[in-house]
Amino acid sequence: MKICADLHTHTIASGHAYGTIREMAFAASEKKLEMLGISEHAPGIPGTVGTYYYWCLNKIPRELYGVKMLFGSELNVHQDGSLSMTEEELDRLDYALVGIHDLCYEDRGRERNTDNLIECMKHKIVSFVSHPDDDSIPVEYERLVKAAKDYHVALEVNNSSLLKPDRRLNCFENYRTMLKLCREYEVPIIVSSDAHDPSWVGVFDLAVRLIEEEGFDENLILNTSAGKVMDFLKQS
Numbered sequence: 001m002k003i004c005a006d007l008h009t010h011t012i013a014s015g016h017a018y019g020t021i022r023e024m025a026f027a028a029s030e031k032k033l034e035m036l037g038i039s040e041h042a043p044g045i046p047g048t049v050g051t052y053y054y055w056c057l058n059k060i061p062r063e064l065y066g067v068k069m070l071f072g073s074e075l076n077v078h079q080d081g082s083l084s085m086t087e088e089e090l091d092r093l094d095y096a097l098v099g100i101h102d103l104c105y106e107d108r109g110r111e112r113n114t115d116n117l118i119e120c121m122k123h124k125i126v127s128f129v130s131h132p133d134d135d136s137i138p139v140e141y142e143r144l145v146k147a148a149k150d151y152h153v154a155l156e157v158n159n160s161s162l163l164k165p166d167r168r169l170n171c172f173e174n175y176r177t178m179l180k181l182c183r184e185y186e187v188p189i190i191v192s193s194d195a196h197d198p199s200w201v202g203v204f205d206l207a208v209r210l211i212e213e214e215g216f217d218e219n220l221i222l223n224t225s226a227g228k229v230m231d232f233l234k235q236s
Contacts, residue, residue, distance in 0.1 A: 001208055001211070001212065001218060001221070001224065002224060003033075003191050003202075003204050003208065003221075003223050003224060004032075004033055004034040004035065004223060004224060004225065004226055005033060005034060005035035005036070005037070005222075005223040005226055005229050006028060006033055006035075006036055006037065006192060006193050006195065006201055006202050006204075006223070007035075007036075007037035007039065007070065007072070007095070007097075007128065007190055007192060007223060007229070008037065008039050008074065008097055008128070008130060008156065008158070008190075008192035008193065008194050008195075009024055009036065009037065009038055009039060009192075009193060009194070009195045009196075009201060010038075010039065010040060010041065010074075010194075010195070010196045011023075011024055011038060011040065013040050013048070013049045013053060014040045014041045014045070014047070014048050014049070014196070015041070015045065015046060015047020015048045015049075016045075016046075016047060016196065017195075017196035017197065018196060018197045018198075019195075019196075019197055019198040021038055021060065021064070021069075022064060022065075023198045024036060024038065024195070024198050024201055025064035025065050025067050025069065026064075026065050026198070027195075027198035027199070027201040027202070028065070028067045028201050028202060029064075029065035029066055029067050031201060031202030033067060033201070033202050034067065034068060034226040035067065035068045035069075035070065035223075035226045035229060036064075036067050036068070036069055036070070036201070037069075037070040037071070037072055037094075037095065038069070038070070038071050038072070039072045039073055039074045039095075039096075039097055040053070040073055040074070041073070041074050041076075041101075042073045042074060042075045042076055042083075042084045042085050043076075043084055043085065044076040044078075044084040044101070044103070044104040045076065045101060045103055045104065046103065051086075051089055054073070054085075054089045054092040054093065055092060057071045057092055057093075058092075068226060070094040070095060071093065071094050072093045072094050072095040072096050072097065073085065073089075073093055073096050073097075074096070074097045074098075074099060074130055075096050075097065075098045075099070075120065075126070076098075076099070076100075076101050076104050076105065077098060077099065077100045077101075077105055077116050077117055077120050078104075078105070078116070079105065079106065079108065079116070080116070081115060081116035081117075081118075081119030081120060082119070082120070083098065083120050083123060083126075084104070090123070090125045091125075093125055094233070095125065095127045095128070095233050095236070096123075096125045096126050096127065096128075097126070097127070097128040097129065097130040097156065098117070098120045098121065098123075098126045098128075098129060098130065099129060099130030099131055099132070100113065100116075100117060100132075100134075100137050100139075102136065102137060105137065107136065107137045107138075109138075110138040110139060110140055111140065113137055113138060113139050114139045114140045114143050114144060117129065117132070117139060117144065118143070118144070118147040118151075121147055121148065121151045121153045122151055124236055125236070126151075126153060126236075127152075127153060127154065127232065127233055127236050128153065128154050128155070128156055128190055129144070129148065129153060129154075129155050129156060130156050130158065130192070130194070131156060131158040131160075131161050131168070131194065132144060132155055132156070132174070132178065133158065133161050133168055133170075133171040133174045133175055133178075134161070134168045134169055134170075134171060134174075135169040135170040135174065136168075136169045141174070141177050141178050141181055142181055144178075145178065145181040145182055145184075145185050145187050146185060148182075148187045149185050149186070149187045152232075152235060152236055154187070154188040154189055154190050154222055154232065155178060155182060155187065155188075155189050155190075156189065156190050156191075156192050157175055157178075157179070157189055157190070157191050157192070157207045157210065157211060158192050158194050158207065159191070159192065159193050159194065159203055159204050159205070159206050159207040160192075160193065160194035160195075160196075160200070161194070162175075162206035162207060162210065163206060172210065175210060176210070176214060179210075179211065179214045179216050180214070182216070182220060183214075183216055183217055183220070186220065187220070188220045188221070188222050188232065189211075189216075189220060189221055189222070190221070190222050190223050190229075191204050191207045191208060191211065191221060191223060192204075192207075192223075
């Protein structure tokens with residue numbers, strides 16, 4: 001299995017990552033990736049970008065070192081199920097992931113957490129759910145997968161989560177459950193590095209191994225093809 005696009009990465013602009021856009025793009029080129037998505041953390045995460053950052057995204061080249069560049073954001077889920085950016089900011093993005101982050105979200109229980117996440121998935125800019133894997137803030141996977149199908153959203157298998165199972169509670173088991181349901185309901189996934197440093201761009205080994213062990217349908221993996229990614233985003 002070859003993953004050709006990494007759509008969940010962060011640069012120094014996110015406040016707790018360590019590479020520039022060009023360093024991340026160069027790393028993607030070295031890994032023979034066709035596409036790189038820069039998805040800085042939205043406001044609500046300490047030290048991340050402000051509003052004006054998104055106003056200036058159109059200044060950045062759309063190809064660096066032979067890699068097609070996309071510019072998005074990893075949005076936060078609020079306690080009331082709202083997104084952590086304004087409509088004006090969202091209009092500046094190529095795409096968005098949305099995820100629950102314990103830095104700006106308090107566990108509301110499995111049902112309410114799922115309600116809040118699904119409410120955020122309804123927005124047209126949201127194409128992906130990031131790292132839905134941590135039982136510290138649990139979700140109901142069947143409802144999540146069905147909502148992903150209803151709202152044209154792909155679910156992520158996050159390689160970084162699998163590197164720290166002591167901090168992402170039951171992440172391996174939760175991904176196995178999610179993958180089985182995605183296969184049953186024919187819901188697409190993406191595989192992401194969640195890189196916060198250039199050295200981690202395009203690192204998918206644990207995620208790919210898990211997906212292959214589960215016998216997951218490769219046709220449902222979006223980022224095996226840059227064309228599949230772009231087609232999916234256009235349909236959002």
